[in-house]
Every structure is written in C-alpha cells, then in structure tokens.
Amino acid sequence: MAGTPRVFVAQLAGLPVFGPGGESIGKVKDIVAALRLDRRPPRVLGIVVELPTRRPIFVPMLRVTSLESHAVALSTGSVSLRRFEQRRTEVLVIGQLIDKKVRIATTASAATVIDAGMERTRTRDWIVNRLAVRERTGRLSRRSPVQLLNWTDVRGTDLTDLSDNTTLGTQQLLASFEGIRAADAATVLRDLPPARRYEVADALDDDRLADVIEELPEEDQKDLLAHLDEARAADILEAMDPDDAADLLAELPSGVQERLLELMEPEESEPVRRLLQYSFDTAGGLMTPEPIVLTPDATVAEALARVRSPDLTPALASMVFICRPPQATPTGRYLGAVHTQRLLREPPFDLVAGVIDKDMARMSADASLAEVTRFFAAYNLVCAPVVDDEEHLLGAVTVDDVLDHLLPDNWRELGLGDMPTRARTSPRMKEAGRA
Template sequence: MTEPAPVLPETTVTTVHLSQVLRSPVVARSGQVIGRVDDLIVRLPGGDAYPPVSGVVVSMGGRRVYVSADDIAEFGVGRIVLSRNKVDLRGFERRDGEVLLRADILGHRLIDVAAAELIRAYDVELDHIGDAWVLVRLDTRRPARLFGLLKSTGGHAARDWKAFEPLIGHTDSITVRGLSGRVVGLKPAQLADLLEEADKREQGEILDRVHGDPELEADVFEELDPDEARRLLGERSDTEVAALLGRMRADDAADAIIDLRQSRRRRVLDLMPPGQRTKVITLMGFNPDSAGGLMNVDIVSCSPETTTAQALSSIAAATTMQPEALLKIHVLEESGRLAGVVSVITLLQTDAGTAVRELMDRDPVRVAASTDLTDIALLMADYNLYTVPVVDDNDRVLGVVTVDDVLEATIPEDWRRREPAPRPLREPEQRSAPGSATTPDGVTHP
C-alpha cells in the first residue's frame, strides 16, 4: 500500500543540511510517497565552482534507483517532490566522477588544505543558487549525539567547501576529478605528515595525486618516517622503487636502499640510473651517523680564478641540487684539493669581475668522512655554519653536510611524535554564496 505524503507547511528554504534530507520521503507529482532519500549526488566541476547536485539516490523497496535533479520540483527539509509520477526502476550504477555526499564525504576524511591535516565532515550544507542546489560548506564539528543517521543537536561549524580536498576512495573518479593543485601545492613535509596519519586507502589516493609530479613524489619520500617509507616502498615493484630513488637525494636514497630487504637491494641498485647508483653505493660504505653517511655528494665548485659572475652562474644552473648545499661554493685547486669556500652572500655583494681567490675563506672548517654526528653538530654551533665540507685524507672534497641533515639526525625520535605547535593559517579565498555573510568566527551564514 502506498505511503501517504506528509503534510508540510509552505516554506522557502535557501539552505539545507544533508542530515535534514537523508531518509526524507520522495514524493511523486501525484502526492504518493515512492521511496526515501538514500544519498545525494554531485559532480565536481572544473575551475573554482561549487559542485551542483546532479541527482538523488532513492531507496525503493530494497532497490536503489537514480533520479535526476532535472526531475525534482521541490527540494527541501523533510521531503523531495518530483515533477513526474514515474521513475526509472533500473538499479543505480555510479558513473565516473560522481560524488555521493553520504557515502563519500561523510564516510571518509578530507584534507584541510590550510592546516594540512585530515579532518572528518559530520554534515554537508547545500545552498540554493540560481536554479540549482550546490555543495557550499562542510560542518566539521562532531555532533553532540549520533543515532544511526547523522543528527546534530547544536549549531553548525560551517566552513567553505573550497577549503578542503576530498579523499573519496573511488578509483575511477580520480582521473575525472584531475590532479588538484591545492594538494600538490603543499610542502613535501606536510604531505609526508598526511601520509603518516592516513589509513591505507587514504594513502593510496594521496599517493595517486602526488605521483603525477615525480619530483614532488621523491621529495615527499625523503620526508617520510623511515618505517613508513619502507612499508610503502615494499608495496612497489623493483622498477618503480628504482625510478623513485633515482630522483631522490643520494643520501636519502642510500638510507632507503639500506632499509629494503637484503634480497631486493641489488636488484633495485641495478635498475637505478648509473650516476645515482654510483653515488648511493659510495654513501652506503659509510656509517650512517658519520659525516660520510650524512653528506650530500653533489656540490658546486670552481677554480680560484673564477669570477664572481661565473660562480653565481654555476650556482644558478644547479637546479637539481639541494638548495642548502648551494649556500657556499667550493674552490678547488687543479689537483682537486680544497683551496677554500666562498658564500653566496659574499658573491652577491661583490663586483662581478672579482676573482673568488680574493674572496674565499682559505682555511674553512672541514671534517673527515669518519667524523661523528656529535662533533659535526658542535662544529656547526661553534662556528655558526650551515654547511661543512667533507674531505678525504688528501683534502679532496667528498661531499657536504648541511644543517638540515644534522637536525634531522639529532632530533630524538620521540620528539617527532609530538603534536606540532599551532601555526597561523591562511584560509583559501572565501567566496560566499549570494545572500550569505561571513561572521568573524569564520562561519558562513545565510
């Protein structure tokens, strides 16, 4: 027997919450209730637009069917009224690029881009703009009580949808949604933190986004906790691991190789680019906590007769090198012995035609490859150094240790697990829907 339609007062609604729509009756034009709302569908548009509601998933006697937004005459709190009496009874099949608000947004975490952290949405706000209902805001405050369906007993902590990046988990939708510039615009360390916090499914989608930028992917793996990097590399083929390590800094790649199962090390090394393989094998021969194990083997060098302009040009051309290793240029004699170092600041403040011989520190602090981490840290602190050259017994430069390498190696492991101090956040530009206003608390209200 057909369920009678509820009698509701006439109201004009400009904003509704998903929780107010789910399980609401779906009423045919004749007034008969034909089912209940199971989910709402949006499609993520290109550009900077808000996603419009494209349809409704209706539960009808154990069957889930699709109703297009074009067939909805009235959409609001408590019921949805159709403009026709018949619906297509074929079972609902998700199409590529479709986002289900209940299943995909409430059921999964999102990336808060400004804070670079994973959050959970507890409700979704939809505004009526023009002729369409659009996804405009998310409620990120946990409701006071949950009874099966999402029910909020208090106010709403609404934030602009554009502040978030969804992790929907639907593989076929990733390509359609495209690579988000907001995600790949995060710093490698922030992406590494997200990966360490994410579950396996969330990690997969974040990595899929990052994989589109191979250099960024390498930078992210350099920042990962060694145990997490080992696990993620263990899920990739030898060829994939070799390609990734080939783009990483040689010292980080050497650490990653050592962390691989012994049975894989030789196979991965053989697949790496020859130049990178040579550097990695060299670094693997040193104690990881020594200058040799910490150093970066790529340096910028010049002869004593090189002019300031030529030296700066060499630094500018070293686009693939670690920026911290470019703070000083190493001046080498013809034999390869270290003659001195000169800082980039000195070069910038000197006439372009001046030879570096006249500017260099002729007796720079240097360390042997066997120097331990503590001694390096003390030298850097005593002499206010950001880089220290590593030399062999004949004073030929083997590489350079940078201050960030020393900090990473000296920070206790339990410190890395501390909650980071709050930092000022700059939200993405807020674009409020017509007829709405943003209050000082950052909550947008109609």
C-alpha cells in the first residue's frame, strides 16, 4: 500500500475515495477498529465510505491501496453495497474515540482524545497505536499542550478497559475472543468478575475452554473446574492435552480426581492415569504421551503430512519418532527419531527408516527436572524422547513444559516487565526437596 506509514484519522474524515479507474466512489466517513480484550493496540478493520446517495458502506482495509493526505484509493475487487451496521465488538475511531474522556496512565490525569494515529505493521495490518490527547486542567483561560501517547499509556477507553464494561454481553465477549491466542484469552478471563467469568466459561465450546484453562494459573484452573458440573468437567479434561490434564487432576482431592477419571472416556483417561503415576518434576511427569509416532516403513511424505497438523505445537512438530508397532504409547521397540529439518531435505517417497537418527540421546521416565534441563541445554533440542528400560517409547518432553516448571508458580499472572531476571524456586519444588 502506498502512502504514509502513519496516518492520523482526523485528517481522513471527508476525504474523497476513488476506485481503481479513478472514478469517484464517495467520501471517508469513519474508521472501523476491532475491540480487543487485552491492552494491545486495536486492529483497523476498514473504512466507512459514504456514497453520493448518503448510504454508508464498509470497505475492508485489504481493498485500500493508498491513504494520502488528499484522497483514498481502492483496489479492484467486489465491495458489499449493504448499509454499514456497526457490531458491538467494533469501535468507530472518529465518531466514538475522538473527544472521548480518558486518563493518562503515568500521571492518572484526566484528558481528552484529540486524534488517533494508525500505523501499518510488518504483517500488513493497520493498528491504532497512538493517541493524541490534551490534558484537562479545569481552567478556561488555559489549554494544555497536546501529548502524543502510545495506546498502552492511556486508560478509560472501552477497548482497553473491557473487563469493566458491563454493557458488553456474553456473546460480545465471546466474539472478541475470536482470533486471539489462548494465553491472551486466559488473561482476560482471569480479569473478569467471577460471575462474568463463569458465564463466558459456560458459553465457550469444550475445545476452546480447554485451551484457555491450560493457560490459566493453577488456582484459577481449579476454580473453573469446580464451577462446571462433573460431566462437563470430564469433557474439558478429555479436550486438554493429557499432560496438562494430569497436572490439573494431581492438584484435586483424590475422591474428585477418581470421579472425573471415571467419567472420562477410557481411551482418554488411560494416558492421563499413566502420567499421574510419575512425580510432576520428572521426565515422566513432564512428558506428553501423544508425540508423532510412525513405523519404519512410513514414507517421508507421510511423516511431513503428520508434521503439518495444525493441532501440534511447534516443539512436537520438530521431531518424528520411529517405533515398531504398536504406535500408541507405550509403543513397540523404539528405533530412533527423525528431525523435521532432515525430512525436508529428503525425497518424499523414501522411507523414514533410511534417515533415522539412531544416536540421539533419550531420557528415562524418572529423570529429574535438573537432568531434563541439562539434557535440552546439552543437545540443543526442543523435543526429546522418554524411553523405558525395555526400549518402549513412553512419550516426549518439550521445552515449553520444562520452562513451565522452571518459572515461578505465578509466572502467568506477571507481565513481561514484572518477570524476575532469575527464576525463583517454586513452593512445589521446595516440597520435593529441590530448594
């Protein structure tokens, strides 16, 4: 897109809009941005163009080829001529944000939004990342100078203080959850009042709620699970990764733990029961029982197809484990592993048996957290096999699970700026004699 890398939206109001052939389409009426549930700058969705008939229509930002000080140009492609209707999860930057009363975060001073700056990112999205504000002094004879602040330095907009916005219903909150990472959704869910938190949890589908619960601190996990009826709690545990489900169940009273395991489908509860046999600070307690496992007669193409699964984390997708049947853990005899990077260099119809890394080290299930950490540091891996004494693959440990146990227990509640420079020893490690 041509034009200035940063644009102030007040300058766009009323500008003429031209089509790809130079024909006049209308004029800019407003800018539409998406409400966010975290404090990051909102993404610009498009512009509202007022046609000569005075009908307002929505034009996506993908159709905008240039934003200049004198005009806006559109690319070829179809645009809906339906009358624009604002959604509850959207904000009109000119009509609703400019002239809004806000607070400056650093000084808590009252201010008024004078303008908003939007900028294009490396991903080619536009975001509203700057606000021009004027501090309100209460003195009619004197006007404060305009300050240009980062979006995160301003409080009081519906976008950043959404957790306090009681006018948004549950459905609007759910719509705002779309497109954000589970970790970000978990942060928002944790900040909601308990009643709203439970409403949102009840309305989320099982898979999405499971993803969010995995990102919550331990106490919040237990609180949400206790809120759900036991049948749905069991469904959520089934949707979670087995190692995360085992970690959560290990924190519950034994009676509750057993009832939930009984309510789970046997094929889902069996790997969780196996993980519960291991201490949380061992390779067995850290591992996932569902790595990518193939037999030696599989082709490189088959291995790459498994690696491409969107359900895999990048760490699990970095390696394919080759074993004799059965392929479900605990597998038949473990033969070795193939790195995804190696698969990319081989002909697709070659067998994986020919590219196995047979010399790669493996861990035992009782390896301590300190041993697992040294293993990853020594071999520069992000995923590693866990094998028993009879050479059966039990699962795989990924580096993200190791970090999860090395960081302080409350790391999910801390902002990046609040994170200590050296991880503290968690209370659970102290209890295990690892202070």
